[in-house]
Amino acid sequence: xxxxxxxxxxxxxxxxxxxxxxxxxxxxxxxxxxxxxxxxxxxxxxxxxxxxxxxxxxxxxxxxxxxxxxxxxxxxxxxxxxxxxxxxxxxxxxxxxxxxxxxxxxxxxxxxxxxxxxxxxxxxxxxxxxxxxxxxxxxxxxxxxxxxxxxxxxxxxxxxxxxxxxxxxxxxxxxxxxxxxxxxxxxxxxxxxxxxxxxxxxxxxxxxxxxxxxxxxxxxxxxxxxxxxxxxxxxxxxxxxxxxxxxxxxxxxxxxxxxxxxxxxxxxxxxxxxxxxxxxxxxxxxxxxxxxxxxxxxxxxxxxxxxxxxxxxxxxxx
Amino acid sequence: xxxxxxxxxxxxxxxxxxxxxxxxxxxxxxxxxxxxxxxxxxxxxxxxxxxxxxxxxxxxxxxxxxxxxxxxxxxxxxxxxxxxxxxxxxxxxxxxxxxxxxxxxxxxxxxxxxxxxxxxxxxxxxxxxxxxxxxxxxxxxxxxxxxxxxxxxxxxxxxxxxxxxxxxxxxxxxxxxxxxxxxxxxxxxxxxxxxxxxxxxxxxxxxxxxxxxxxxxxxxxxxxxxxxxxxxxxxxxxxxxxxxxxxxxxxxxxxxxxxxxxxxxxxxxxxxxxxxxxxxxxxxxxxxxxxxxxxxxxxxxxxxxxxxxxxxxxxxxx
Numbered sequence: 297x298x299x300x301x302x303x304x305x306x307x308x309x310x311x312x313x314x315x316x317x318x319x320x321x322x323x324x325x326x327x328x329x330x331x332x333x334x335x336x337x338x339x340x341x342x343x344x345x346x347x348x349x350x351x352x353x354x355x356x357x358x359x360x361x362x363x364x365x366x367x368x369x370x371x372x373x374x375x376x377x378x379x380x381x382x383x384x385x386x387x388x389x390x391x392x393x394x395x396x397x398x399x400x401x402x403x404x405x406x407x408x409x410x411x412x413x414x415x416x417x418x419x420x421x422x423x424x425x426x427x428x429x430x431x432x433x434x435x436x437x438x439x440x441x442x443x444x445x446x447x448x449x450x451x452x453x454x455x456x457x458x459x460x461x462x463x464x465x466x467x468x469x470x471x472x473x474x475x476x477x478x479x480x481x482x483x484x485x486x487x488x489x490x491x492x493x494x495x496x497x498x499x500x501x502x503x504x505x506x507x508x509x510x511x512x513x514x515x516x517x518x519x520x521x522x523x524x525x526x527x528x529x530x531x532x533x534x535x536x537x538x539x540x541x542x543x544x545x546x547x548x549x550x551x552x553x554x555x556x557x558x559x560x561x562x563x564x565x566x567x568x569x570x571x572x573x574x575x576x577x578x579x580x581x582x583x584x585x586x587x588x589x590x591x592x593x594x595x596x597x598x599x600x601x602x603x604x605x606x607x608x609x610x611x612x613x614x
Numbered sequence: 615x616x617x618x619x620x621x622x623x624x625x626x627x628x629x630x631x632x633x634x635x636x637x638x639x640x641x642x643x644x645x646x647x648x649x650x651x652x653x654x655x656x657x658x659x660x661x662x663x664x665x666x667x668x669x670x671x672x673x674x675x676x677x678x679x680x681x682x683x684x685x686x687x688x689x690x691x692x693x694x695x696x697x698x699x700x701x702x703x704x705x706x707x708x709x710x711x712x713x714x715x716x717x718x719x720x721x722x723x724x725x726x727x728x729x730x731x732x733x734x735x736x737x738x739x740x741x742x743x744x745x746x747x748x749x750x751x752x753x754x755x756x757x758x759x760x761x762x763x764x765x766x767x768x769x770x771x772x773x774x775x776x777x778x779x780x781x782x783x784x785x786x787x788x789x790x791x792x793x794x795x796x797x798x799x800x801x802x803x804x805x806x807x808x809x810x811x812x813x814x815x816x817x818x819x820x821x822x823x824x825x826x827x828x829x830x831x832x833x834x835x836x837x838x839x840x841x842x843x844x845x846x847x848x849x850x851x852x853x854x855x856x857x858x859x860x861x862x863x864x865x866x867x868x869x870x871x872x873x874x875x876x877x878x879x880x881x882x883x884x885x886x887x888x889x890x891x892x893x894x895x896x897x898x899x900x901x902x903x904x905x906x907x908x909x910x911x912x913x914x915x916x917x918x919x920x921x922x923x924x925x926x927x928x929x930x931x932x
Contacts, residue, residue, distance in 0.1 A: 417822050417823075417824040418824060418825075419826070436824055437821065437822050437823075437824060439822065466818075466821050466822060468818055468821075468822075472817060472818050473818065473822070475816055475817075475818070475819075476816055476817070476818040476819040476821070476822045477822065478816075479812055479813040479815075479816040479819040480813050480819050480820075480822055480823045480824075480826075480827040481826060481827070483809065483812065484809050484826065484827060484830045484831075485826075485880075486863070486866060486876065486879060486880075487805045487808075487809060487830075487859075487863070488830065488883065488887075489879050489880055489882070489883020489884070489886075489887075490805075490859050490862045490863060490866075490879065490883065491801065491802050491805060491859075492883045492884075492886035492887040492890065493862065493879070493882050493883050493886045494797055494801065494855055494858055494859060494862075495797040495798050495886070495890070496886035496889055496890070497797075497858075498793055498794055498796075498797040498798075498855075499790060499793075499794070499917050500784075500786055500790050500791065500793070500794040500916060500917055501793075501794040501797040501798050502798075502889070502890050502893040502919070503755065503784050503786075503794070503893075503895065503916060503917070503919050503921070504735050504755050504757065504784060504786075504791070504794045504795065504798055505735075505755075505798045505890065506735040506736060506754055506755060506798075507736075508737070508798075508799060508802060508803075508832070508833050509798040509799070509802060509890075511829040511830070511832055512802045512805075512806065512829070512830060512832075512833065513802075513887055513890070514826070514829055514830075515826050515830065516883045516884060516886070516887035517884070517887050517888070517891065518884070519884075520877070520880045520881050520884045523876070523880045523884075524875070524876055524877055524880050527870070527876045527880070528870070528874055528875060528876060531870055531871070531874060534870065535867065535870060535871055537812055537816075538863060538866065538867045538870070539867065540812055540815075541805075541808055541809075541812060541863060542860055542863050542864055542867065544808045544811065544812075545804070545805070545808060545856060545859060545860050545863075546860055548804060548808075548856065549853065549856045549857065549860065552845070552846070552849055552852065552853060552856070553849070553853055556846055556849060557842070557846060558804065558841070558842055558845045558846060559838070559842055561804060561807050561808065561811070562803075562804075562807055562838045562841045562842050562845070563838050564807070564811050565806065565807020565808065565810045565811050565834045566807070566810075566834060566835070566836070566837075566838045566841075568807075568810040568811045568813070568814035568834070569806075569807075569810040569831055569834035569835050570835070571814055571820070572810065572813070572814070572820050572823065572827075572831070573835065575820045575821075577821065598818060598821060599817050599818055599821070601820070601821050603821070
């Protein structure tokens with residue numbers, strides 16, 4: 297299979313890192329960024345970038361490029377309108393953190409047939425082209441959605457892009473991804489914000505803060521707009537987890553006040569973290585993309601912890 | 615001033631690291647550990663350790679050593695009884711995480727006159743002699759208590775030990791230390807336990823977990839007994855912070871459910887974390903240990919972020 301060209305829309309931390317990583321892997325890759333500053337920075341670093349969305353999408357249409365939407369959630373509808381006008385038949389993916397919301401937007405734009413959602417679970421507290429690195433995705437999980445509609449050809453293309461960037465692929469349904477992302481990312485962002493606020497109100501706290509506080513509140517340094525976009529777009533999955541957090545802390549508060557013990561929370565938390573530490577990710581084998589029930593089979597494998605580290609065979613490899 | 619010998623009681627992660635760090639700094643240092651395994655490991659590594667508490671304390675009494683209590687909180691009363699019997703006149707400090715509780719125990723044992731509390735803000739998720747390192751305390755805050763009773767000679771000795779281990783000294787009252795420790799350590803331990811529990815209940819969550827989850831729940835890997843000892847001993851300071859956390863998350867839950875926004879928490883959290891990142895620790899100057907109002911002056915300086923990186927002049931340097 298000849299590698300499909302890649303067209304990255306948005307050259308911030310994630311899009312800019314993707315442009316570098318795909319180029320490092322030998323892929324033909326070009327990008328668009330709204331701000332001319334980002335384009336100039338990328339060009340100065342030797343990459344192929346433009347501030348002209350129409351010209352970029354014409355080029356994508358002419359070359360059959362895999363289009364990767366890497367803009368913040370609020371900019372998604374406008375971007376999808378451009379894609380629908382100029383490159384409606386191109387394979388399409390994205391790297392945005394809430395998959396159900398993107399799926400809805402893609403459906404409204406009439407682009408569902410050629411869309412396979414994606415989400416590399418990588419990032420830093422910084423943003424913009426300059427914060428990016430071609431090594432950002434190495435050994436990171438990259439979710440590739442296996443919703444009922446997804447096309448096996450496009451799925452293969454997105455899988456290859458993730459593998460080329462050094463990630464391993466976790467196949468998942470969009471709704472299951474969003475519930476998991478709420479648990480491991482969106483909720484921890486909110487509790488980190490709360491920890492930072494509380495410490496800032498206690499005299500001497502910052503003076504004593506050491507590694508555990510720095511690590512535990514690291515994500516509170518993320519730009520507020522990004523945190524809001526993730527959490528506010530994923531409300532349906534986040535609300536029940538917030539309720540569960542409040543419930544656990546309320547029970548613990550009562551146990552500490554009444555019996556002087558936090559044993560229940562601490563034992564359960566330690567056991568859960570120990571399970572996480574021993575969680576392994578064996579390689580998926582024996583699944584052929586496009587064969588009967590391939591989407592359900594992949595979704596079940598992802599749920600069980602199986603991941604894709606080398607390309608599965610599929611419609612273009614047979 | 616000739617450096618005082620150091621006697622470390624308890625050779626776990628903190629005590630064992632302290633034994634190494636003090637030895638590396640050229641101090642005469644010897645230790646006691648209850649389990650013979652720890653003693654053998656320390657001896658095999660070339661350090662001076664014994665499983666005989668009476669002999670160790672007789673040696674401390676004969677050499678005028680600074681005694682450092684480094685046992686877990688539940689073992690404190692028994693250890694202090696031994697000290698009161700054999701070495702009641704030695705200078706005494708500790709490295710236990712809740713200062714008011716230790717202060718109470720020391721008072722009950724009749725050892726208050728020669729006691730100055732200490733707490734190096736350093737650690738890992740591991741425990742035992744083998745987990746220790748002589749570099750554990752480098753560039754870490756080490757609280758040295760400035761409660762009303764503290765003796766300037768003993769205070770100087772504890773300050774010198776902390777500096778010899780590579781730490782900087784934060785002077786603080788025991789109650790203020792405990793409130794700050796609740797904010798930057800004990801409360802974040804409990805929320806990390808909750809995050810680990812919640813993620814373990816969501817299918818796919820561990821499969822997607824990446825750096826931010828690993829960092830954010832790192833402290834949930836700490837041995838449950840240690841977390842319980844810290845939190846349960848510090849209930850009076852921890853309870854109001856648990857209430858505040860529940861309040862912040864409840865307000866956020868309501869704002870997300872009703873208005874689709876988490877702006878208030880996220881903006882405030884980001885601002886707080888930004889203040890932490892720009893928090894500097896200038897060097898304390900111009901204070902002489904033992905001069906009039908030296909305890910209050912040091913407490914005020916610690917509250918303001920001033921720290922001691924090179925020894926302040928004191929009663930033994932004049």
